[in-house]
Amino acid sequence: MPFHLSADQSACPRVLVINPNSTVAFTEAMMSALRATDVQLDFYTAPTDTAPASIEGTYDSVVSAAACLKELRTEVGKWDGFVVACFSAHPLTNALRELTSAPVMSILEAPLLYASTLGSRVGILTTSPRWEPLLNHDVASLHLTGQNAAGVVSSGLKVLDLESLPREQVMRRLCDKAREELQDRRQADVIVLGCAGMVGLDTAIREACRPGMVVLDPVRCALEMCVSLIRIGGKTSKIGIYATA
Template identity: 70%
Template sequence: MPFILSPDPARRPRVLIINPNATEAFTEGIRGTLRADVELDFYTAPAAHAPASIESATDEIVSAAACLSELRAHVDKWDGFVVACFSAHPLVPALRELSAAPAVGILEASLLMGSTLGGRVGILTTSPRWEPLLEGEIAALGLAGKNAAGVVSSGLAVLDLEELPRASVIKVLCTAAADVLQDRRGADVIVLGCAGMAGLEDAVGEACQPGLVVLDPVRCGLEMCLGLIRMGARTSKVGLYAPA
């Protein structure tokens, strides 16, 4: 199975970071940016069944099914889950149904955190089709009021984040962040709207005015998950996520 497991000498809490697409380079990029005082395990969706990148609602559904085919029999191994796709990914509620361990999506986590740090949160996403997709998904999550500066496309495809030269990617993202989200939309917090942008928050922040906040959504997802674990909070099994 496509897991990268952490050594576990002392039975600290274990969190599984899930990349629901099949591009292992994205998993490695995320893995290189995360630090925590718990055991972090990583999972990449199977290449035979999952898309290389998630660019549509169809990709979300297909990738969720591919992940569940491998994960559902093993969910009791982890104390929390982070689904590292910047969408209302269906794997998040599926994991909440299958396990009492907290399951966090990075879209939800970053908007909730961002709204505590500023009044006009904006999202910098990849391709133009993600602008309406994300606006619809944010509304479905009940978080439309947390995204006052809206969603702005950088024009890059998801796989461009990995395949284009890093300097070119950063230049495009910085221009969209500073010229559109900051100057035209008045954002005071910018969320990087793709897990493939992991680790770029400092570079994008340097292109914006001092004091503006830039958030890596995967780090937001992990920190929210860890907070729930430390509180001893569990997914409710009465109501929405009650066992079938």
């Protein structure tokens, strides 16, 4: 089943964390890494028969959004908030905002907004070189370029490498890039991890950098921002861009 529902049946708000690719291991990693004390966390993995195993560009994003919406569009009323766990301006984010008044948080937007309050030279550590121009474009389209002064740096790893390669090899590559390229060469003071597959790796990468470096896990940031909006009664506006047709 694509849904992993919380066993908690209390009256707490419910948040659905969406993995828009079909790799269950990424969903399981988020399930292990994420904790919330005052909301129920449910998880969703895109269907294996129609969604890509990883999202490596615009085509994959569109296909994965369509696959998810086929299953989610009639179910959105069950949740009080949503996290779209793809580090991009994924089309599923705005599509869900049109379908619901619940807050829908992107793991690209949330950490950049948090980072802008924590430092002045924010850098993104992503996966393959393909994502460098794609993320520069996506960040600009969200009007967040000013929050990304240190730019986007590729680790050279593909998305699926994060799950399939030996952990030691993955961590060595990520830590080296964070330290040598973002910290030393680009003078970043905040590093945002640029892939949902990096969930839970922030502490190890922070420890590889100089004292005082801030490293943000994008999935945790998006969940916290979504939950904070629920707490203050924040809703997706239905006047303007996300108005119901």
